[in-house]
Amino acid sequence: MAAFKETKFPANAPAAEKALGWVDDRFPLTKLWNDQWGKYYAPKNFNFWYIFGSLAMLVLVLQIVTGIFLTMHYKPDATLAFGSVEYIMREVPWGWLVRYMHSTGASAFFIIVYLHMTRGLLYGSYRKPRELIWLFGFAIFLCLMAEAFFGYLLPWGQMSYWGAQVIVNLFGAIPFIGPDLSLWIRGDYVVSDATLNRFFAFHVIAIPLVLLGLVAAHLIALHEVGSSNPDGIEVKENLGADGHPVDSIPSHPYYTVHDLFGVSVFLVIFSAVVFFAPEMGGFFLEYNNFLPGDSLKTPLHIAPTWYFTAFYSVLRATTADFMWVLMFGVAAYVVFIWLKSRLSTTIKAIIAVIALLAIIGMLPSVLDAKFWGVVFFGGSVVILAFLPWLDHSKVKSIRYRPSWHKYVYALFFLSFLTLGYLGTLPPTETRTLVSQVCTLFYFSFFLLMPWWSAMGTFKPVPARVVFHAH
Amino acid sequence: MNLHKKLLCILALLPGLALAADEGYPLDKAPDRSHNMAALQNGAKLFVNYCLNCHNASAMRYNRLRDLGLNEDQIKNNLLFTGDKVGEMMITAMPPKDAKAWFGTVPPDLSVIARAKSSEAGSGGDYLYTYLRTFYKDDTRPTGWNNAILKNAAMPHVLWQLQGIQTAKMADEIGEDGKTVSKLVGFEQVTPGTMNKLEFDTNVADLVGYMEWMAEPTAQFRKRLGVWVLLFLSGFAILAWRLNASFWKEVK
Numbered sequence: 001m002a003a004f005k006e007t008k009f010p011a012n013a014p015a016a017e018k019a020l021g022w023v024d025d026r027f028p029l030t031k032l033w034n035d036q037w038g039k040y041y042a043p044k045n046f047n048f049w050y051i052f053g054s055l056a057m058l059v060l061v062l063q064i065v066t067g068i069f070l071t072m073h074y075k076p077d078a079t080l081a082f083g084s085v086e087y088i089m090r091e092v093p094w095g096w097l098v099r100y101m102h103s104t105g106a107s108a109f110f111i112i113v114y115l116h117m118t119r120g121l122l123y124g125s126y127r128k129p130r131e132l133i134w135l136f137g138f139a140i141f142l143c144l145m146a147e148a149f150f151g152y153l154l155p156w157g158q159m160s161y162w163g164a165q166v167i168v169n170l171f172g173a174i175p176f177i178g179p180d181l182s183l184w185i186r187g188d189y190v191v192s193d194a195t196l197n198r199f200f201a202f203h204v205i206a207i208p209l210v211l212l213g214l215v216a217a218h219l220i221a222l223h224e225v226g227s228s229n230p231d232g233i234e235v236k237e238n239l240g241a242d243g244h245p246v247d248s249i250p251s252h253p254y255y256t257v258h259d260l261f262g263v264s265v266f267l268v269i270f271s272a273v274v275f276f277a278p279e280m281g282g283f284f285l286e287y288n289n290f291l292p293g294d295s296l297k298t299p300l301h302i303a304p305t306w307y308f309t310a311f312y313s314v315l316r317a318t319t320a321d322f323m324w325v326l327m328f329g330v331a332a333y334v335v336f337i338w339l340k341s342r343l344s345t346t347i348k349a350i351i352a353v354i355a356l357l358a359i360i361g362m363l364p365s366v367l368d369a370k371f372w373g374v375v376f377f378g379g380s381v382v383i384l385a386f387l388p389w390l391d392h393s394k395v396k397s398i399r400y401r402p403s404w405h406k407y408v409y410a411l412f413f414l415s416f417l418t419l420g421y422l423g424t425l426p427p428t429e430t431r432t433l434v435s436q437v438c439t440l441f442y443f444s445f446f447l448l449m450p451w452w453s454a455m456g457t458f459k460p461v462p463a464r465v466v467f468h469a470h
Numbered sequence: 471m472n473l474h475k476k477l478l479c480i481l482a483l484l485p486g487l488a489l490a491a492d493e494g495y496p497l498d499k500a501p502d503r504s505h506n507m508a509a510l511q512n513g514a515k516l517f518v519n520y521c522l523n524c525h526n527a528s529a530m531r532y533n534r535l536r537d538l539g540l541n542e543d544q545i546k547n548n549l550l551f552t553g554d555k556v557g558e559m560m561i562t563a564m565p566p567k568d569a570k571a572w573f574g575t576v577p578p579d580l581s582v583i584a585r586a587k588s589s590e591a592g593s594g595g596d597y598l599y600t601y602l603r604t605f606y607k608d609d610t611r612p613t614g615w616n617n618a619i620l621k622n623a624a625m626p627h628v629l630w631q632l633q634g635i636q637t638a639k640m641a642d643e644i645g646e647d648g649k650t651v652s653k654l655v656g657f658e659q660v661t662p663g664t665m666n667k668l669e670f671d672t673n674v675a676d677l678v679g680y681m682e683w684m685a686e687p688t689a690q691f692r693k694r695l696g697v698w699v700l701l702f703l704s705g706f707a708i709l710a711w712r713l714n715a716s717f718w719k720e721v722k
Binding site for chain 2: 037077081083087088090096097100134249254257260261263264271272274275276278279287288290291292469470
């Protein structure tokens, strides 16, 4: 560690330069800026799909700022909460705007994050050496889901109340500890003032703290290994005379202005919703939530907000009849692993034992379908984390994968969207059947990925990125 | 792009697959009163005269009615029945305990009811407009009234003197499961009211228009402001687009 040395400036140097020098001697301000953005070299061939990271950052800031102002007027009290939201909408100057920005921002956040993850899937952004970026991102997604879930109770409308009731009750399906666990989460026998207060605490401080830390980790990891790109080429393997990758450009000013344009387009769409359709046809603000939460009146149809419905559909698809199909599926998967996998016999044996226990557990007389519904509901989210190790494709980007892979991805996105759509509707026999088919496809997509992703004729990957000058 | 087209086709078919026929009594479209101040004032008058006797609008301050072109004196002299000051909230004089004893339930707060009653079948306004016009005489009910879209409503027909008394015309229909169900197909006027049908419908439309306004008093301002915000942001987007282009021109 070198001794501290104050940087000397000529007497006529500008005051700003002197001030920055004074700070830089004590804190790596310029270094941080240059490492993280100013001189961070990013591939020059980013396309439309690469805007959503910046947009997610923007919406995060928007949610925090609007959230702070909402907290100044909101009352986390079961008897006052509903009224305080209407108070914000009517009496607080510009309160309606802040509230609509926050409620629209929640949905916008999920749209952006889903598109951000889609980008990762399409271009293999999670592949080595970016596994940790993906895992941090996955943890951010979990936090976001928790944040949305806790926040949704706060307006204390019927959907808030019963949505929370249903989700907390899911924990009750866990054997032995379930009922006590859900009681512990609620702090009461039904969702009540105690629940509202703790959810408020989680929503405004606990989860945002974790979220911010994870976002920092996500960005530090990204700027350490460098961004991927739509061609899936490692630009750092081709350095220029200046030591920077020849296919990269400094983020500032190029991606600064690029993102500024993206932000302006996003804000046009966002404002169109905020000012002209804040309810978004009942998807962003559910109609039923304009009735105060009432523990004595169960709504006929309880559905989570749209961004959870795909996973919720998986839960609902897991009916008692469907368990037999799932048991067969698990057995077939084990046989498949024994025949096709190059894993060691010990690992194969462990998988077989776990599968056998699972199948026994899936028998109707052992654990009921509700429990397994919760397991698959959780599994449908958690399985995303394993993508870096499931994908065995020779190339990262979908551009150079066999053409039929595109159909597999298309089917996957379609089944995810179908699950999401069906999750917003009350179940019928046909809808349950469709969601069961989609559930099977959803899990097969991931569980069979080690094999299908390596199959087919791959296209040659160019040495340099594909870039058309503007 | 063939793939995209195929996907679009499948996506387009999805809603049909999922939409099951859920036939209730169809909702009538509520006439738009959002820009008609006279109609909204009439609606406010009907609201304080008929609804506020039992219901609250606890998020609504009397003096907010100034937004409808009324001044404080007009509000105080003509519309303030349940309070002393125009700064008070619209709270009914009926104690909740009595309401519970008389109707079996406390009448819901109406501040945002027009937003709460929206559904796929129609807007909350459509619901209220249909609801308030489809009460019919039913002697099996404790109140003597029933409703076409809210079966066994606890609320009696408050506007009966205006509309008069009507009875339901029922018809037998064979349902999907093969069973015969009695279905409401229309009404028969038994006793005329003080208003003819057209007058009554117009007045209910005014009342519903007022309730839609009350559910979100800033709605019109929000939309007017939205136009300016979008104009500004569009201009900003064009500048950002050109700025971006001028920087990226040099990237080869």
